[in-house]
Amino acid sequence: MPSGKLYSIADLHIGYAQNKLAWSRLKPHPGDGLILCGDVGDSAEQLRSAFSKATECFDTVWWCPGNHELYTLPNQSGSGTRGVQKYQECIGIAREHNILTPEDDFVVWEGEGGSAVIAPIFTLYDYSFRPDNVSLEGAVPWAREQNIEATDEFLLHPDPHFSRQNWCKVLVEKFETKLEAARKQFPSLPFVIANHWPLREDLVTLKFIPRFSLWCGTKLTDDWHRRFNAIVVVSGHLHIRRTDWRDGCRFEEVSLGYPQQWKKCADMGLGVNELLREILPGPEIIQPGEVPTRWRIFG
Template structure:
């Protein structure tokens, strides 16, 4: 299969459904094979919610297949796209430069990114503003008695440490938390501007990291939460009239309702994490999450968490 963007049709305005998936990690051969089995969805749209892979080649593989199967594709970065590796086409490309390199690849495939204007979804379940964003994390998903300086040592006490500490560089910013602050301010302003432009429309906000700390439930690695978001976005679903908030990163598929807003964690995950699905002949086609039109809102806008092991 050629990954050249010249072989793909330009995106069209979808009239069907909007789907999302995250953390497809095509660096794993079995995940790449599964992604190559993605079926055509004429008339539909797809949001890729981060952690496609670590290299430009991984993005090319993912975008090549996605844009052949869906009329419009959106992408927002995860931590893995931002990794700086010692070799390959992105060798030693760090921080903002690595992100911009990813954005340039997306644009070659006509994939919409957080750097593009938000567009209005006019397909089923619309109209709604589709808003892919990029916020990173600032270690604020930590207990109140743990200081910022002690956050990473606190996690290390339980032998937990994100690879980000070695491969995700914040250049030219002095730290990841400072980069996060700048990104939050940037996308807060962009969402405010879009809200002013489309005051009557609901938003579909897509971000790799969860917007709320209370949606991070990591039973086996609880101290990994410090790499999972920022408290600065806790109320964004209300401030920006979100109908749905989409995230990945946790590799734990779930649906939550807060204040009438649906929160969807849409990860595929590493091969071992969706092995049970694969053994039931459930692949990426079955694990795509329908975002719009989606289910009806609960009567009081709240509902217990639905753990979606098989879809």
């Protein structure tokens, strides 16, 4: 287990040439660990490429899936697997590179920042991030009223589950049980929970596409940071880098995003090495209370 710092980044989307080039310039981090928090790429080839570079540069790497890893693309060659089978295919690729996944035992970090349980999870979403006056059945039509519809509706299949929200429910129950067992196993240790989707609806601020919130998580995980003694919760998906505090827990959104979304950094000569977010030890601990969101361009 690394003895140095723990970093994270999400939404590498290395299918984009500029992102792939940026990731190829990742510098070695001997003694450090890295959490890849989903949406690394859209294909097995992209996953292998990104995983190879990550394990070349970091001593230990964790990965949790995003929606893009689960896509079954129309022009996809090979098996064209869907749903749970596609997820298991991604797990297999991670294990080819000795990368820890949500399907592996949670392990204890002993690096800077003190001991902590590193807990990558996978929850999907259930369309519950919506106003009270919008029904589940009316949720997607409500988003379409503003010309918003996630690509997931066409490429992310829930097989063998009946629906994505049903798959989400199964996943939430699975990882709730796993986190509870780990909390009992390590009652004195704080947790670092990593999930592609935010655990709380109040951390989803989408100024230009607010109704995209439907595809951003589930209300079932709202209190997990308290229940499971989290010191940090890491997520991606939003492509909006931010740091928040809730109940003394630090929430980090660590996306790189599409090339145009980090262009300002690129224009400043900054790349993925500057956009890696330090999770542990991280910034100075904030005392409980109302702390404003810190919107981050990099770091």
